[in-house]
Amino acid sequence: MPLTRPLRQYGIGMLVGALLVAAIATWGPRQEAAALPSDRESKPAQDVSLAFRQVAAEVMPSIVSITTTTKPREIPGRGRSPFDDEAFPFREFFRDDPRFEEFFRQQQRPRMTPRRMGAGSGFIIDSSGVIMTNNHVVREADEVRVRLYDGREFVATDIKTDPRTDVAIVRIEGAGKLQAVKIGDSRAMEVGDWVLAFGSPFGLDMTVTQGIISGKGRARNLADREDFLQTDAAINPGNSGGPLVNIHGEVIGINTAIASASGGYDGIGFAIPTHIAQWVGEQLTKNGEVKRGYLGTSIASVDAETAKQFGVNVREGVIVKSVLPDSPAEKGGLEPGDVILKLNGKPVADAPTLQGMVEQLGIGKSYPLEVVRDGKNQVLNVTIEAMPANFTMRGEPSRESTPPSFNELGLQLSPLTKDLAKQLDLPEDAAGVVVTGIQDGSLAELAGIESGDVIERVGSTPVKTVEEFTKAVKTLSLKEGIVLHLRNADGKRYVVIKGAPE
Structure with missing residues (x-):
C-alpha cells in the first residue's frame, strides 16, 4: 500500500552511474535517415521549452537549500524496576542473577538521542530575508542553515512554525536585498x-x-x-x-x-x-503565531447519499455532522444535519473550502450563514471566535451501557427524565429518548451511536417517548437510510442508519 510521507532528508548517499551509448555499424547500403520535423512543426514544442526555461531563470534566484542540525537530547529511561510485580511477573526466577539485574538497571538510566542532520528547501517571500518552508523541515532543529542561489550561507535568526498546516517562516539577516518570488x-x-x-x-x-x-x-x-x-x-x-x-x-x-x-x-x-x-x-x-477563527463543528462534503437524505443537490454545500457545546456554531443555532450553502454570501463548495473561509474571518465579528434544514433554506448569524489551543473534534470514550433488550436497530431506549438529563450533564429542558444499550454488531453500533446518546429527532420528527420513536422509524426506509439527530454532553451530531437488520 502506498504511503504518504513528508519529504525530510536525513543524509542520503548517492551512487551515480554513467551510461555509454555506442553506435553499431552494419554491412550493406546505408539507409536514409528519417526526416526531422520542420521548424514550423517543432515550434509548439520550442515555445513550451522556452516558457519552462524562462520560468526557471526567473524563479531560481529565489530558491534556497536548508540544512538542519538537532543536538543529542536526553530521554528518560524506562523507569520501572525489573523486579516490579507488574513489569516483570517472573522475577522469582531471576532475582539472584546479577547480570539480569544490571541489564535492567541500564534500561532505567537516561539515554541520549543521536545527533540528527536534515535537509529541505525553501523560497524567499520578502527581499529582507524572509523565507517560507515546511514546518517538518525545521521542526525541533537547534540550528537552521540557509544556502542561497549565489552560494552564500546564513544561520537562521528567527523561526516561526504552524504545525496545523505544516508551514514555517525562517528569517536570515545580513544577506542584503534578495529576490523574492x-x-x-x-x-x-x-x-x-x-x-x-x-x-x-x-x-x-x-x-x-x-x-x-x-x-x-x-x-x-x-x-x-x-x-x-x-x-x-x-x-x-x-x-x-x-x-x-x-x-x-x-x-x-x-x-x-x-x-x-x-x-x-x-x-x-x-x-x-x-x-x-x-x-x-x-x-x-x-x-509570530496563527490566530484562526472557528465554528466548533465537525463537517463533511455533501455526497450523493447525504444529498438524498437532506434534500440538497449533489456536491452542493457542507453537512454539519456534530456541534460542540458552547461553540460559536451552537450559539448561532447551527444543528447537526444542517447543510451549509453559503457563508458571508459566498458559496461553500466543500469542507476544505468552509474551513479556509472560517479560519480567515474576523474574530469577534458576526456573519450570515445560509443553511438547508429539513428541506427549507434559512439564514443564521454566527459570531466567529478564536480557535482554542489544541482544538479537536474528537469525541470522548463511550459511556458504559446497560445489558439491553433491543429493537430492530439494535437499540435499547428509555424516556429522558430530568434526573437522567442531570446525570448525563444535559440541560433540564432537554427532550428525547436515551440510548441505554446497544447490541453488538447492530446497525446502531455500525452507525456510531453510543450509550448515553439522546435521540432528539428521527428525520425531521421530534421524539420524546419510545413510542414516538418507534412510530417515526416505521414511516421511514432503512434501505434509503434513517437520519437520527443525537446529543450528549459533548454536543450535537447526526448519524444515518442504513441497511437491513439481520
Whole structure:
C-alpha cells in the first residue's frame, strides 16, 4: 500500500552511474535517415521549452537549500524496576542473577538521542530575508542553515512554525536585498495545468522538474488543516519546502509530501496551496503565531447519499455532522444535519473550502450563514471566535451501557427524565429518548451511536417517548437510510442508519 510521507532528508548517499551509448555499424547500403520535423512543426514544442526555461531563470534566484542540525537530547529511561510485580511477573526466577539485574538497571538510566542532520528547501517571500518552508523541515532543529542561489550561507535568526498546516517562516539577516518570488492564486489552478517543482532533492541543489496538476482538495492526514494540490512533477526527499510554480513563474504551492511505496518518486506529490500558505505566512510574520477563527463543528462534503437524505443537490454545500457545546456554531443555532450553502454570501463548495473561509474571518465579528434544514433554506448569524489551543473534534470514550433488550436497530431506549438529563450533564429542558444499550454488531453500533446518546429527532420528527420513536422509524426506509439527530454532553451530531437488520 502506498504511503504518504513528508519529504525530510536525513543524509542520503548517492551512487551515480554513467551510461555509454555506442553506435553499431552494419554491412550493406546505408539507409536514409528519417526526416526531422520542420521548424514550423517543432515550434509548439520550442515555445513550451522556452516558457519552462524562462520560468526557471526567473524563479531560481529565489530558491534556497536548508540544512538542519538537532543536538543529542536526553530521554528518560524506562523507569520501572525489573523486579516490579507488574513489569516483570517472573522475577522469582531471576532475582539472584546479577547480570539480569544490571541489564535492567541500564534500561532505567537516561539515554541520549543521536545527533540528527536534515535537509529541505525553501523560497524567499520578502527581499529582507524572509523565507517560507515546511514546518517538518525545521521542526525541533537547534540550528537552521540557509544556502542561497549565489552560494552564500546564513544561520537562521528567527523561526516561526504552524504545525496545523505544516508551514514555517525562517528569517536570515545580513544577506542584503534578495529576490523574492511572485505569489500566484492557487484557487485558479485546474487539473491539467502545467507546473514546475523547485528544490534540492537528495542534496542536488536548484533542481527543477515539470508536471501537471493531477488533483485538487486532497487530504492525506499529514496535518490538521489540509487542502493539498496533487501533482506528478517529480518530488523526492529534500524537495520539502520548495515551491510549486505555474507557467507564469508564480508560486502556487509548497512541495510537502509524496505517496510512495518506495520512499521516492512514484508520480504522486502533494503541495500546500498558496491560498492557505500565504495567509499563514502573513500571520506568522506579523504575530509570530496563527490566530484562526472557528465554528466548533465537525463537517463533511455533501455526497450523493447525504444529498438524498437532506434534500440538497449533489456536491452542493457542507453537512454539519456534530456541534460542540458552547461553540460559536451552537450559539448561532447551527444543528447537526444542517447543510451549509453559503457563508458571508459566498458559496461553500466543500469542507476544505468552509474551513479556509472560517479560519480567515474576523474574530469577534458576526456573519450570515445560509443553511438547508429539513428541506427549507434559512439564514443564521454566527459570531466567529478564536480557535482554542489544541482544538479537536474528537469525541470522548463511550459511556458504559446497560445489558439491553433491543429493537430492530439494535437499540435499547428509555424516556429522558430530568434526573437522567442531570446525570448525563444535559440541560433540564432537554427532550428525547436515551440510548441505554446497544447490541453488538447492530446497525446502531455500525452507525456510531453510543450509550448515553439522546435521540432528539428521527428525520425531521421530534421524539420524546419510545413510542414516538418507534412510530417515526416505521414511516421511514432503512434501505434509503434513517437520519437520527443525537446529543450528549459533548454536543450535537447526526448519524444515518442504513441497511437491513439481520
